[in-house]
Amino acid sequence: MPSLLFRMLTSVVRGVRSFGSYESTKNQVDTEEIAREAESLQSEREVKAAEWREECFQASIRRQIDLQNRKEAEERRLSELALIQQAANAATENSPDSGDIFYRSARWRSLRYEAFRRYGRRCSLCGRTPNDNGVVLHVDHIKPRSRNPELQWEIDNLQILCEDCNLGKGAKDSTRWR
């Protein structure tokens, strides 16, 4: 009998022990599984981050190519415009009444109007006016267009002179009378 009791006890103890060992094995398995899951989650994140970086990189390359293309198109357009402008200038310069073209242009008329508005309807040299003295007023280039074509559109290079004063001035004079 005592041996039977002993065997029973032993088997209970074994059972408890083996349950304990099962539990600890199970815990270990769980821990490993969690670690594996965490690892796979981590690597998934890394893959996604790498994909994202790659996408950004590709997008920035596409943007650069796009910018480059637009820049080239713009340069082509500008050089075409420059050619057209050159041709137009050449045509104007070769024309026998190139002066007339300048003085007939809308741009000059508007600049001339602006000069009268700014400097008044009075000769800057003799002070006569169309209303009081019946003179004809000219908008004169202080530095002549023939010598300083780059200043032909500068309002600061303009002055109001009556016809007499302007004709008396001569082509080489660049006295500022205002």
Ligand SMILES: [Zn+2]
């Ligand atoms: Zn005058």
